[in-house]
Amino acid sequence: MTFMVTTKEVSLPRDCTFSPTDWQALAPFWYPVAFSHEVTATKPYGARLLDERLVIYRVADGSLVVAKDLCLHRGAPLSLGWVEGDRLVCPYHGVQYDRQGKCVCIPAQPEATIPARLKLKTFPVIERYGLVWTRLIDNGEVHLPEMSEWDDPDYLQVLPNAVELNAAAGRQVEGFLDVSHFAFIHAKSFGEQDNPEVPDYAIEQTANGFRADYISTVSNYAHGMKHLAPPDFLWRRLFELYLPFTAKLTVFFPHGKLHVMNAASPISARKTRVFVPICRNFDKDAPLQDTLDFNHQVFAEDKDIVEEQWPEDLPMNLADEVHIAGDKSSITFRKRLAALGLGRSYTA
Numbered sequence: 001m002t003f004m005v006t007t008k009e010v011s012l013p014r015d016c017t018f019s020p021t022d023w024q025a026l027a028p029f030w031y032p033v034a035f036s037h038e039v040t041a042t043k044p045y046g047a048r049l050l051d052e053r054l055v056i057y058r059v060a061d062g063s064l065v066v067a068k069d070l071c072l073h074r075g076a077p078l079s080l081g082w083v084e085g086d087r088l089v090c091p092y093h094g095v096q097y098d099r100q101g102k103c104v105c106i107p108a109q110p111e112a113t114i115p116a117r118l119k120l121k122t123f124p125v126i127e128r129y130g131l132v133w134t135r136l137i138d139n140g141e142v143h144l145p146e147m148s149e150w151d152d153p154d155y156l157q158v159l160p161n162a163v164e165l166n167a168a169a170g171r172q173v174e175g176f177l178d179v180s181h182f183a184f185i186h187a188k189s190f191g192e193q194d195n196p197e198v199p200d201y202a203i204e205q206t207a208n209g210f211r212a213d214y215i216s217t218v219s220n221y222a223h224g225m226k227h228l229a230p231p232d233f234l235w236r237r238l239f240e241l242y243l244p245f246t247a248k249l250t251v252f253f254p255h256g257k258l259h260v261m262n263a264a265s266p267i268s269a270r271k272t273r274v275f276v277p278i279c280r281n282f283d284k285d286a287p288l289q290d291t292l293d294f295n296h297q298v299f300a301e302d303k304d305i306v307e308e309q310w311p312e313d314l315p316m317n318l319a320d321e322v323h324i325a326g327d328k329s330s331i332t333f334r335k336r337l338a339a340l341g342l343g344r345s346y347t348a
């Protein structure tokens with residue numbers, strides 16, 4: 001049977017690249033849409049999430065507003081405007097909106113009654129891990145992915161540039177969870193060509209996703225630094241997936257822990273911006289640039305292959321690709337996404 005596609009009460013973005021059912025399944029979750037530092041006191045910031053154009057701006061007390069980036073007067077993007085105190089000003093005819101999105105001033109006719117329909121749609125917003133997070137459908141509590149170490153003074157926090165990909169978020173996240181590609185795609189950074197075997201590992205379902213606890217002899221150090229760990233050291237990598245597209249990796253180094261959050265923000269069905277806040281409680285005085293360069297190299301290696309995978313969308317029907325034992329994580333990932341309702345218009 002095919003599932004009925006219903007769009008009742010939900011208005012999809014214009015030119016939506018997702019199926020209506022996929023969009024509705026994804027829209028209730030939190031996604032990062034900007035770095036906190038990108039949203040300054042005077043300049044609104046334009047972003048896209050699930051094909052929705054968003055304007056993000058900071059009002060006088062420093063708090064953030066996220067709204068549709070569309071002036072209802074004549075369709076100008078408000079991200080081209082500016083902020084005055086608590087008000088967002090449209091660049092075209094100067095209409096002003098308050099922090100609830102309500103129009104409070106039409107300069108061309110100051111005495112006239114303001115039409116009630118001149119109101120921006122606003123969205124919930126949270127600032128955390130140096131990022132601005134929002135969700136497009138507010139239909140009950142959804143937890144933000146957790147990385148408590150970000151606020152821990154024992155940890156060093158690092159915020160690399162975002163990674164832009166012409167690829168589906170699902171493909172990218174699945175690649176982040178994949179433990180059998182290190183020896184190949186990451187041969188130049190940390191992968192060990194003579195050590196490709198994947199030991200069995202445990203998966204545990206959680207309320208927000210699942211955890212995969214992977215122990216192997218593949219060192220997470222870059223080539224040239226591998227001597228820093230004892231030769232028989234067992235490397236533990238704990239992946240915690242927060243549906244749909246955020247994963248937190250904890251790597252247990254000999255002298256401490258490294259946490260890498262892979263927060264994939266779906267700009268459209270096949271365009272993704274990945275935010276990667278990182279923290280660690282060792283080597284806190286090591287040059288930051290080395291960490292940024294290593295992270296950039298690893299994500300660039302993944303990008304090269306993820307942008308070329310076919311079909312572009314993550315197959316939700318398990319029979320569409322062939323799986324090996326090491327794919328436990330990705331099989332679980334696909335099953336959990338399908339349980340959210342993704343791929344319904346596709347699966348027979």
Ligand code: FES
Nearest residue numbers: 071073074090093
């Ligand atoms: Fe925004 Fe006219 S389009 S004020």
Ligand code: CO
Nearest residue numbers: 175176185302
């Ligand atoms: Co990779």
